[in-house]
Amino acid sequence: MSGLPTAWYNVIPDLPSPLPPDLPGPGGGTPDGLVPQIPVGLVRQELSRAAQIPIPAEILEHYRRFRPTPLKRAAGLEQAIGSRARIYYKYEGGNVSGSHKLNTALAQAYYYRQAGATRLVTATGAGQWGTALAYACQAFGLECTAYMVRSSHQAKPYRRVLMEMLGAEVLPSPSPRTEAGRAVLAADGDHGGSLAIAMTEALQSARAEPAARFATGSGESYSILHQTVIGLEAREQLAELGETADVVIASLGAGSNFGGLAAPFLREALTGTAKTGPRCVAVEPAACPKLTRGVYRYDFTDSSASGPLQKMYTLGHAFAPATIHAGGLRYHGTAKIVSVLREHGLVESVAYPQNPVLASGALFARVEGVVPAPESAHAVHAAIVEARQAPPESVIVFCLSGHGLLDLAAYDDHLRGVLPDYELPEAELTRSLASIPALDLETTEAIGVR
Amino acid sequence: MSGLPTAWYNVIPDLPSPLPPDLPGPGGGTPDGLVPQIPVGLVRQELSRAAQIPIPAEILEHYRRFRPTPLKRAAGLEQAIGSRARIYYKYEGGNVSGSHKLNTALAQAYYYRQAGATRLVTATGAGQWGTALAYACQAFGLECTAYMVRSSHQAKPYRRVLMEMLGAEVLPSPSPRTEAGRAVLAADGDHGGSLAIAMTEALQSARAEPAARFATGSGESYSILHQTVIGLEAREQLAELGETADVVIASLGAGSNFGGLAAPFLREALTGTAKTGPRCVAVEPAACPKLTRGVYRYDFTDSSASGPLQKMYTLGHAFAPATIHAGGLRYHGTAKIVSVLREHGLVESVAYPQNPVLASGALFARVEGVVPAPESAHAVHAAIVEARQAPPESVIVFCLSGHGLLDLAAYDDHLRGVLPDYELPEAELTRSLASIPALDLETTEAIGVR
Numbered sequence: 079m080s081g082l083p084t085a086w087y088n089v090i091p092d093l094p095s096p097l098p099p100d101l102p103g104p105g106g107g108t109p110d111g112l113v114p115q116i117p118v119g120l121v122r123q124e125l126s127r128a129a130q131i132p133i134p135a136e137i138l139e140h141y142r143r144f145r146p147t148p149l150k151r152a153a154g155l156e157q158a159i160g161s162r163a164r165i166y167y168k169y170e171g172g173n174v175s176g177s178h179k180l181n182t183a184l185a186q187a188y189y190y191r192q193a194g195a196t197r198l199v200t201a202t203g204a205g206q207w208g209t210a211l212a213y214a215c216q217a218f219g220l221e222c223t224a225y226m227v228r229s230s231h232q233a234k235p236y237r238r239v240l241m242e243m244l245g246a247e248v249l250p251s252p253s254p255r256t257e258a259g260r261a262v263l264a265a266d267g268d269h270g271g272s273l274a275i276a277m278t279e280a281l282q283s284a285r286a287e288p289a290a291r292f293a294t295g296s297g298e299s300y301s302i303l304h305q306t307v308i309g310l311e312a313r314e315q316l317a318e319l320g321e322t323a324d325v326v327i328a329s330l331g332a333g334s335n336f337g338g339l340a341a342p343f344l345r346e347a348l349t350g351t352a353k354t355g356p357r358c359v360a361v362e363p364a365a366c367p368k369l370t371r372g373v374y375r376y377d378f379t380d381s382s383a384s385g386p387l388q389k390m391y392t393l394g395h396a397f398a399p400a401t402i403h404a405g406g407l408r409y410h411g412t413a414k415i416v417s418v419l420r421e422h423g424l425v426e427s428v429a430y431p432q433n434p435v436l437a438s439g440a441l442f443a444r445v446e447g448v449v450p451a452p453e454s455a456h457a458v459h460a461a462i463v464e465a466r467q468a469p470p471e472s473v474i475v476f477c478l479s480g481h482g483l484l485d486l487a488a489y490d491d492h493l494r495g496v497l498p499d500y501e502l503p504e505a506e507l508t509r510s511l512a513s514i515p516a517l518d519l520e521t522t523e524a525i526g527v528r
Numbered sequence: 529m530s531g532l533p534t535a536w537y538n539v540i541p542d543l544p545s546p547l548p549p550d551l552p553g554p555g556g557g558t559p560d561g562l563v564p565q566i567p568v569g570l571v572r573q574e575l576s577r578a579a580q581i582p583i584p585a586e587i588l589e590h591y592r593r594f595r596p597t598p599l600k601r602a603a604g605l606e607q608a609i610g611s612r613a614r615i616y617y618k619y620e621g622g623n624v625s626g627s628h629k630l631n632t633a634l635a636q637a638y639y640y641r642q643a644g645a646t647r648l649v650t651a652t653g654a655g656q657w658g659t660a661l662a663y664a665c666q667a668f669g670l671e672c673t674a675y676m677v678r679s680s681h682q683a684k685p686y687r688r689v690l691m692e693m694l695g696a697e698v699l700p701s702p703s704p705r706t707e708a709g710r711a712v713l714a715a716d717g718d719h720g721g722s723l724a725i726a727m728t729e730a731l732q733s734a735r736a737e738p739a740a741r742f743a744t745g746s747g748e749s750y751s752i753l754h755q756t757v758i759g760l761e762a763r764e765q766l767a768e769l770g771e772t773a774d775v776v777i778a779s780l781g782a783g784s785n786f787g788g789l790a791a792p793f794l795r796e797a798l799t800g801t802a803k804t805g806p807r808c809v810a811v812e813p814a815a816c817p818k819l820t821r822g823v824y825r826y827d828f829t830d831s832s833a834s835g836p837l838q839k840m841y842t843l844g845h846a847f848a849p850a851t852i853h854a855g856g857l858r859y860h861g862t863a864k865i866v867s868v869l870r871e872h873g874l875v876e877s878v879a880y881p882q883n884p885v886l887a888s889g890a891l892f893a894r895v896e897g898v899v900p901a902p903e904s905a906h907a908v909h910a911a912i913v914e915a916r917q918a919p920p921e922s923v924i925v926f927c928l929s930g931h932g933l934l935d936l937a938a939y940d941d942h943l944r945g946v947l948p949d950y951e952l953p954e955a956e957l958t959r960s961l962a963s964i965p966a967l968d969l970e971t972t973e974a975i976g977v978r
Contacts, residue, residue, distance in 0.1 A: 154593070244894055
């Protein structure tokens with residue numbers, strides 16, 4: 079098996095155009111005007127011009143417990159669909175958090191501890207990120223508090239138990255512990271919560287304790303950096319098999335899973351040492367197709383429009399995602415790095431409704447023996463679609479970013495035929511896009527962007 | 529990584545005394561007098577005098593998808609408990625069934641198909657065996673029907689969904705499909721079921737369809753044979769690391785997990801090429817301590833006392849196990865092979881209550897990043913106990929037979945302090961042992977045993 083990379087790949091200096099700078103929102107920061115305090119170690123990574131950023135030894139030691147992750151030939155799947163292409167998948171679900179999120183959680187816990195934090199506070203919906211952060215915190219001797227959307231807290235008790243087992247304190251949000259939570263509960267004592275409320279609570283709670291910090295799972299450029307271990311390993315593992323990727327596929331939430339897989343495969347194309355790279359395909363739910371149907375504009379990163387603005391592919395911050403099982407793919411925006419790559423035509427995207435996606439996930443479980451998370455099943459489905467139309471001898475690689483053993487309710491609904499397919503209607507898209515702010519001339523001139 | 533064994537290790541010819549023959553019960557077979565029809569391929573394995581039984585290529589092909597399984601150094605655990613011993617664990621939970629059961633399920637499906645079966649029918653409690661058989665059946669093109677104890681069917685929907693995803697038909701038992709099920713339902717329409725009822729239904733159902741057969745997960749000598757891939761791989765993996773096992777540990781249900789790990793480690797001691805083997809420790813729940821507190825006697829293998837009798841360590845077939853979370857370790861008897869090894873002092877046993885076991889399981893999850901199934905947590909706990917009292921430089925190996933991601937309710941109860949510790953009371957043991965039949969002189973003389 080290939081070795082573990084000792085450096086992350088920093089794609090930022092290789093991008094065809096620089097990342098557009100962020101703009102402060104009316105609140106100056108995130109919801110309620112609270113800005114997370116990012117440790118200097120992470121800030122430095124975002125500003126670095128080095129293509130290789132060494133992975134600190136302490137992080138490597140933890141990576142070694144589950145990395146390198148396997149790259150497997152999906153021989154059973156190839157046979158089942160009569161593929162003439164060879165299909166490989168990189169499996170990131172074999173760690174305790176069950177997904178790729180642990181790659182950045184460990185790095186974040188390390189840098190936050192280095193900056194003097196003793197507790198990380200976060201918001202979690204389905205609980206995948208919360209689980210990764212809980213493990214990372216105990217690995218680096220930090221306390222962890224997770225505000226979990228109350229409806230998930232009740233509907234997904236297993237994820238809560240897992241976080242608690244890993245030493246985290248898990249509070250259903252809205253909670254009586256924060257001002258924001260108390261305000262919501264005063265109006266409605268049975269409020270089911272939302273990720274926005276949980277995030278505000280986590281921020282307030284982190285602010286109330288001097289050595290506590292708020293940590294977030296994806297979307298930031300540093301989380302894509304940390305996730306490049308996926309693509310770096312996959313490239314090396316393919317090379318050892320004498321293979322070169324023609325198509326690289328990953329699902330797209332905010333962008334860290336897709337970016338972490340794709341960026342290392344694009345390096346030669348970006349640096350001009352090769353004319354083209356492999357086709358890189360981001361897969362989205364039809365219910366939230368920001369890269370496929372969104373626009374490249376400055377928009378708020380948070381739904382309350384109080385935080386900073388980033389230039390990104392967005393559906394509009396007012397976008398209200400439908401309740402789909404791929405809870406991790408419902409964010410309205412896209413990481414800046416992925417957005418720049420898309421704008422320059424270096425990556426493409428495709429969107430699918432959830433029933434065909436889960437059908438492909440169930441097929442994969444039967445023929446490959448791994449149950450994909452609903453998010454990851456998007457990549458499985460796209461790989462199948464690509465394999466069916468690929469020229470013979472093509473090589474397709476996708477990231478199976480997580481297992482779905484705690485998401486079996488999704489498959490149950492699908493198998494019983496009670497799952498609606500949801501495609502974002504044109505009218506709703508138009509309304510949602512209208513929430514994107516028009517920047518005045520002064521602002522755009524000051525920052526030198528259109 | 530080490531290679532996959534190409535032959536199973538048949539320990540039977542190496543045993544210090546032959547396996548005592550089975551005796552027919554009053555019903556001639558299993559509950560209701562129904563005898564499962566075992567395919568000749570499996571019968572031959574039980575009768576073979578060869579120490580090496582080649583694994584058929586088709587089974588190997590499926591084993592290759594998840595084997596060899598990893599043998600990992602539990603460095604985090606060693607550090608957490610201040611161990612001077614080196615601790616290794618063999619992880620069998622990385623396949624779709626989540627446990628070692630797949631090793632025998634694949635072999636059984638292969639031999640049943642070879643014998644002309646087109647459907648396998650089984651009974652499942654918590655669903656671990658049912659999941660393994662569902663996957664194995666679809667791997668070999670067989671239909672699969674699982675009668676799942678109704679209370680589990682309702683309380684553990686995830687296992688049911690997983691079986692259905694893998695193409696199995698899952699019926700809550702008692703069901704209206706069989707005579708036995710209808711009889712129970714007529715008396716009580718809300719009956720929660722039991723494994724005994726589910727087994728009777730599975731047998732009746734298999735009998736009603738010419739090419740259907742009943743398959744069972746453990747206890748049989750052939751299932752220990754199939755599980756020896758665990759121990760064979762572990763030995764070779766240790767040897768590659770330059771290590772020799774001093775203590776070998778596995779949990780004990782009917783015996784296939786423990787036997788499969790231990791037998792290959794005992795080979796030199798059994799064949800006289802070494803004076804002693806490593807200490808082999810079977811770990812039981814204090815609620816069901818058949819090897820630790822039971823007796824070596826002829827007893828019925830089924831609770832209804834209608835099936836065959838086997839000479840084995842038993843608590844008495846009337847033993848009514850307490851409701852503990854390690855559902856897979858509640859059987860009253862022990863596999864014949866393990867019983868013979870125990871009788872000759874070649875293996876030892878120990879029994880623990882469930883709270884310390886689950887505390888060790890939770891610790892393991894935190895420091896090693898794998899959530900053990902409650903069954904497997906018994907081995908974790910015993911390894912910790914051994915490591916704390918082991919001489920420096922000792923090498924301890926245990927089998928982490930399955931993951932506990934679908935058993936998080938157990939950990940939840942433990943963490944909340946609402947889980948009772950249950951130790952089999954002396955009076956109950958006495959009453960249960962009294963159910964063991966006294967064999968008449970004629971019978972014992974006829975079969976040449978005491």
